Amino acid sequence: MTPSPLSPYLPLAVVLLLAGIMGVAIPFITSLLGPKRPSAIKSTAFEAGSESSGPARQRFAVKFYVVALLFIVFDVEAVFMYPWAVNFQALGWFGYMEMLVFAVTLVVGLIYVWKKGALDWES
Numbered sequence: 001m002t003p004s005p006l007s008p009y010l011p012l013a014v015v016l017l018l019a020g021i022m023g024v025a026i027p028f029i030t031s032l033l034g035p036k037r038p039s040a041i042k043s044t045a046f047e048a049g050s051e052s053s054g055p056a057r058q059r060f061a062v063k064f065y066v067v068a069l070l071f072i073v074f075d076v077e078a079v080f081m082y083p084w085a086v087n088f089q090a091l092g093w094f095g096y097m098e099m100l101v102f103a104v105t106l107v108v109g110l111i112y113v114w115k116k117g118a119l120d121w122e123s
Contacts, residue, residue, distance in 0.1 A: 063118060063121075066113070066118045067118070067119070070110075070113060070118070070119075073106065073109070074106070074110075077102075077103070077106050080102065081099070084099050
């Protein structure tokens with residue numbers, strides 16, 4: 001009997017199925033078994049140990065979103081650098097130059113954003 005071409009994916013399917021079941025079952029079980037003593041103090045919003053101030057639905061400056069996007073860009077850079085560093089010797093000079101071009105491109109982008117003032121928090 002020949003194995004199915006999908007048989008290597010059976011463990012992955014089992015893990016995804018278990019994750020889905022647990023994602024539904026855990027909140028349901030905790031709502032059934034968890035303590036149910038609501039109070040006014042427990043219902044208030046908690047913000048780092050201090051009373052919350054201001055409305056929850058307020059506008060944020062675009063600068064916050066720019067910084068978030070910059071964080072994602074540099075996080076992706078780190079993700080790409082790890083496999084490059086693992087295979088550094090096997091890639092040789094060509095791989096070194098590729099990463100140099102990649103890093104220089106990101107540094108030029110960082111300098112541009114810095115000059116535009118996107119990282120200044122005073123304004």
